[in-house]
Amino acid sequence: MNSSALERYLLGLDIGITSVGWAVLDLTRGKIADLGVRLFDRAEEPKTGASLAAPRREARSTRRRLRRKRQRMSDIRSLIVSHGILSQTDMDNLFNSPHPCTPWELRAEGLDRLLTCEEWSRVLIHMAKHRGFKSNRTVAESDIKKQRGRQGSVRNKRKQRTAQGRQQWRRLQDSRGTHPKRP
Structure with a gap:
């Protein structure tokens, strides 16, 4: 079939969960040449109604995470x-060598004293490893009101x-001579 014959037709698809609808339009005559629907069973467990793709999706999500x-x-280590x-x-x-303080203790101590480069690196790696997580699940209205009361403090x-x-970071940079002194 040559390209001029293909240019005369337009294919339209309607892809649904349990069906695919299609229509072929003849552009030269301005009419529907053919159309139809293909029905199939829903992709779920018949007894439970669970999606057949759920195990693959969960495994893919775990791999990505x-x-x-x-x-x-790797990025934080190369940045350090x-x-x-x-x-x-x-x-x-x-x-490789044990440290007397946990990363949580180092983070707390870093608010009051200048951390060494090794301690600072431990804290940065710990923060990158245990960064925050925001859930997208729905929360009851009463829980939201309780949280709003606590948000101020x-x-x-x-x-x-x-x-x-910020003060800790400036002190570290000043001690290493990499941060410009402020007047």
């Missing part, structure tokens, strides 16, 4: 090395922690 976490950890916070050998040996604490974190 793990791949993104692995990439994030590229900015000269730690050398590559120090980065490779960072978690949480917001104030967050502002205070953010300011302390």
